[in-house]
Amino acid sequence: MGFKDELLEFTHAKIRFNEPMKRHTALGVGGKAKYFAEVDSLYGLNLLTTLAQKHRVKYKVIGNGTNVLVSDNGYEGIIICLKKLSDVFFKRDEVRAMAGANLDKLIKFTLDHRLTGLEALSGIPATVGGAVVMNAGAFGHNISDRITTVETLCGGKIKIYDKEDCKFSYRKSRFLGKKETVVSASFKLDGCERDAVMNNIKKYRERRKNVQPTGKSCGSVFKNPTKYSAGALIDKAGLKGYTLGGAKVSERHGNFILTDSRATASDVYALIQYIKEEIFNIFGVRLSEEVEYIGEF
Numbered sequence: 001m002g003f004k005d006e007l008l009e010f011t012h013a014k015i016r017f018n019e020p021m022k023r024h025t026a027l028g029v030g031g032k033a034k035y036f037a038e039v040d041s042l043y044g045l046n047l048l049t050t051l052a053q054k055h056r057v058k059y060k061v062i063g064n065g066t067n068v069l070v071s072d073n074g075y076e077g078i079i080i081c082l083k084k085l086s087d088v089f090f091k092r093d094e095v096r097a098m099a100g101a102n103l104d105k106l107i108k109f110t111l112d113h114r115l116t117g118l119e120a121l122s123g124i125p126a127t128v129g130g131a132v133v134m135n136a137g138a139f140g141h142n143i144s145d146r147i148t149t150v151e152t153l154c155g156g157k158i159k160i161y162d163k164e165d166c167k168f169s170y171r172k173s174r175f176l177g178k179k180e181t182v183v184s185a186s187f188k189l190d191g192c193e194r195d196a197v198m199n200n201i202k203k204y205r206e207r208r209k210n211v212q213p214t215g216k217s218c219g220s221v222f223k224n225p226t227k228y229s230a231g232a233l234i235d236k237a238g239l240k241g242y243t244l245g246g247a248k249v250s251e252r253h254g255n256f257i258l259t260d261s262r263a264t265a266s267d268v269y270a271l272i273q274y275i276k277e278e279i280f281n282i283f284g285v286r287l288s289e290e291v292e293y294i295g296e297f
C-alpha cells in the first residue's frame with residue numbers, strides 16, 4: 001500500500017491534497033502542500049508521523065503559521081497542523097497546555113483561574129507549540145520564563161524535558177528545526193487578583209497596538225542582532241516603505257514586512273534578501289531571520 005492509501009485508510013485525520021498554504025499562514029502567501037492534515041489527538045499525530053517516516057515522505061509540523069514563509073513551489077510532503085490539539089487544563093498545581101492551544105486561550109485560562117505570569121505574551125497570535133519552539137516573547141518576557149516541562153513526541157515515544165534541558169535562548173530552543181514535535185508544555189504561575197491579571201493583559205495589548213502595524217505579516221522578520229535593534233537599523237537605512245511586488249517594509253515598524261493580495265512568497269523572500277544585503281553594506285551587521293522557511297527558496 002502506498003502512502004496516500006494508508007493515509008486515507010488508517011489515520012482518520014482530515015486530510016487535504018494540494019492544499020494552498022496561503023490559507024494557513026499569517027503572511028497569506030505560498031504554494032501548495034502535497035498533503036495537509038489537521039490532527040486533534042496524540043494518537044493521530046503519532047500515526048501520521050510514523051506513516052510519513054515509513055514511506056520516506058517529508059513532514060513538517062506547524063501551529064498557527066504565524067512565523068513561516070512557505071515557498072511558492074509548495075511543499076512536497078505532508079504538513080501537519082496541530083491547531084486542533086488545543087486543551088488547556090490543570091495538572092496538579094501547574095497549568096498544562098497542549099501544543100495547538102492558542103496563546104490567548106492559555107492566557108484566558110490563567111485569567112479565569114486568577115494566575116499571573118504570561119500576560120506579556122497576550123496578542124502574540126501563536127500556538128503554544130510554535131511559541132515554545134521559537135521561545136516567543138515580548139516586552140522582556142519569554143514563554144520559557146514560566147515553563148517547567150515540555151513534552152514531545154519523537155519516533156513514537158513521548159519524552160519529557162525539564163526546562164533546563166530545553167536549551168531556551170533568544171527565539172530559540174532545542175526543538176527548532178528538529179524532527180521532534182512539541183505536544184504540550186507545563187507552566188508554574190503565581191496566584192493573583194483577577195483584576196490585576198486583566199489590567200496586565202490590557203496594558204500589554206495597548207503597548208502592542210502602539211508599536212505593531214496592522215495587516216498581514218509574520219511579526220518580526222529578523223532577530224535583533226547583539227547590541228542592535230533590527231527594526232531601528234532598517235529604519236536608519238531608509239528602508240521603511242520599500243516595496244518589492246506585493247511585499248513592503250512597514251512604514252510603522254521596520255522589522256515587519258506586510259503583504260498585499262498580489263504578494264508571492266518570492267516577493268517576501270527577495271525583500272528579506274535585499275534588506276540583509278543593504279544592512280550589511282551600510283552597517284556591516286548581518287541580520288538573521290526569525291521567520292522560518294518551508295520548502296525550497
Ligand SMILES: Cc1cc2nc3c(=O)[nH]c(=O)nc-3n(C[C@H](O)[C@H](O)[C@H](O)COP(=O)(O)OP(=O)(O)OC[C@H]3O[C@@H](n4cnc5c(N)ncnc54)[C@H](O)[C@@H]3O)c2cc1C
Nearest residue numbers: 062063064065066067126127129130131136137182218219
Ligand atoms: C502580528 C504578529 C505578531 C507577532 N508578535 C510576536 C511577538 O511579539 N513575539 C514573538 O516572539 N513572536 C511574534 N510573532 C511571531 C510568531 O507568532 C511566533 O514566532 C510564534 O512563536 C509562532 O507560533 P506558531 O504557532 O504560529 O508557529 P508556526 O509559525 O506554525 O511555526 C513556527 C516554527 O515552529 C515549528 N513548530 C510549530 N509548532 C511546532 C510543534 N508543536 N512542534 C515542533 N515544531 C513546531 C514550525 O515547524 C516552524 O518551524 C508575531 C507574529 C505575527 C503575525
